Amino acid sequence: MTRRTVKQDKKALDLQRTVWLVLALSIGYLCVWALTTLAGLGLSWLGLQRSEAVLASTIAAFVSYPLLVLWLFCARPARRNGLLVAGASLLALGMAHYLAGGT
Amino acid sequence: MVEGLSSLMVMILQVAGLSMLALSQIVHWRKVMADEAFPGTRALRWGALSALVLAWVLSQAVLGFAMGTVFWFLGLVPCGMVVTLLLCWRSAWLRGVGRLFGT
């Protein structure tokens, strides 16, 4: 059996946490990208002027992102939350592409 | 000139209000007022609230609602630091504020 020192354990743990942070930042970005797309399309479809729809959805996105990442990183169960949010975002993006006519 | 004087007045009120808030904590009261009896938190905190609200009202009267509110929030930075540094190194200077509330 190999002997791992406390220091090696800590390094591995730190690496794991860093990877999770990068994932949380990326999944969060995917999510706000999807939400901004949907919100922008939705608002302009509801009759709002195009530039207004873009600005409103973007401002909301910038305020939500840090809270979303913080929640993804700290709340438990972390893995399940991450997968759920990532999956929902991909679904939302797909829906947006379909609604917008698709590219 | 008027703006300069009233800006100064706003910050003096903030220093006064924040000193009262600091003195409402018994640790700081003991440091500044030595053996004088602690008058309880209520009077000091009401005093602090009044001074800070008055500062905000004055700030808005001179600079308008938006600029006045921003000025008030930003004024807390130097005023808060001044009160903290006074408590740290010149606590005797705050005795005057404490005596207003002493029994």
Added chain:
Amino acid sequence: MFDSARQSMLWLHRFIGVGFSGLLLIAFFMGSLAVYDRELDSWMLPQTRLAPVDAPISLDRRVLPHVASLSEGKPLMQWYVELPDARRPLLRFQAWTLEGKGYSRFLAPTGDQVLPDAGSRGGDFFYRLHYTLNIATWSAGTRLLGLAAMVGLIALIAGVCIHARLFQDMFTLRADKSPRRLLDLHNLTGVFALPFHFIIMLTGLLILFPLYLPAGVHAVYQEQADQFGAEASAAYRREASGTPGPLASLDQMMAQARLHWGNGEPTFLRVWHPGDANAYVEISRSAGDRLSKDEQTLYFDGASASLLHESRLPAAAGTFKFLAGLHVTHFQQPWLRALYFLAGLSGCVMLGSGLLYWLEKRRLQNANGRFGIASMTLFTSALITGMPLATLAMLVANRWLPVGLNARADWEVQVFYGAWLLATAHAAHAIWRSPQRRAPWSVHCLAISVLAVLAVVSNAWSTGDHPWQAIKHGLTAVAGVDLVLLGVALLAARVGWRLHSRSGAVVALGEVKNG
């Protein structure tokens, strides 16, 4: 991974702090300097030190006759002037040819003088550095700072959540306990300026959203993304006709604009397609008396001077301009500007004290090994004292470099980076020689003090505008910069001397114990 949500936020706050405080320090320090970019322009470009003039300026007489000569007679897509204001008593002229070549010159408000080419980038250098890091390839610098600002926001929120005794510690500074006093300082500057730090980072990110999150533009505009800018600012556009046409009186259009706005002065005038029959003139109102960047821009027909369009911002666009205005501080209120500067510096103190506290704790725990401690010490030293040293060296070089030097502005920038490198190299040497791997804080502080005094003396010697003289001539900006430099010199000298005598005492104590 974590035992509790609090532990995860603590780890997150520390990780982001250690990893990104460097970038954020650059942004906050340079951003604070940028609040006074025009005042620094006055100091660094002595040929622009003109006393403010009260008489109204006639653009027809002052600018129009010079347009062709200032742009080498080339056909232009647009030219514009920034009109003088309280902080800059000059006209700034810029022109863009059809091929995209730019011309930029300062004009004195009266007389016929075109001021010589600026031999320095002035305060603009610090402004650009604070959001681009001067790395233009792939906008890498801007993207990096964007990431830093966003994780900075996350760290800020996490910091508030983990700050256990927010109210009890609100005025607490245990100056006699090291390294506890660093944590106290970090908490104080973080809490008192919390609204500022949050708003500044959020609005800074929002301003550049087409780079950071273009999802909305892509979704709604798809192929027509370039139309977004014009629609968002409710701008007016029309193409050139190709046939020549006259230009009506610009002064008359400015008078019409003043009448239309009721109160407020024009600050910006742009002529699109000059010389063309379809030329039109854009006039923006000064945002000097308000927070929002909404300029209530008016568009006039070039030939007939009739009003074509008034840009009225709808709700979201107005909100966006207000938030942007909170960040870029175009307002003229001097006391509010001073408070922004102080708040920016408190951000620097928050970041610096956080880094130093983390470093001291690691040093006490001996957790990282000598190389880790040494490299982090070098890193903090390069940022906390190295960056101000580089700035001061640039100011001194600004006064000492010969006026006729080719590419003088670039030389100044080289001095900035060179001085930064030199300070870092000196710190590396000192840290290597120090038994406890300590940074040469006292030496750097004393160097800052010397350079600051040298800058003031150099200004007085090369331009004759020492503070008393400058105030007499109405050059408050120059006097202001000089006085702040003197203040910095005093503070740095005091701190440097205390650190020197304290470390001397520690060394002496060590000798007594060992001897």
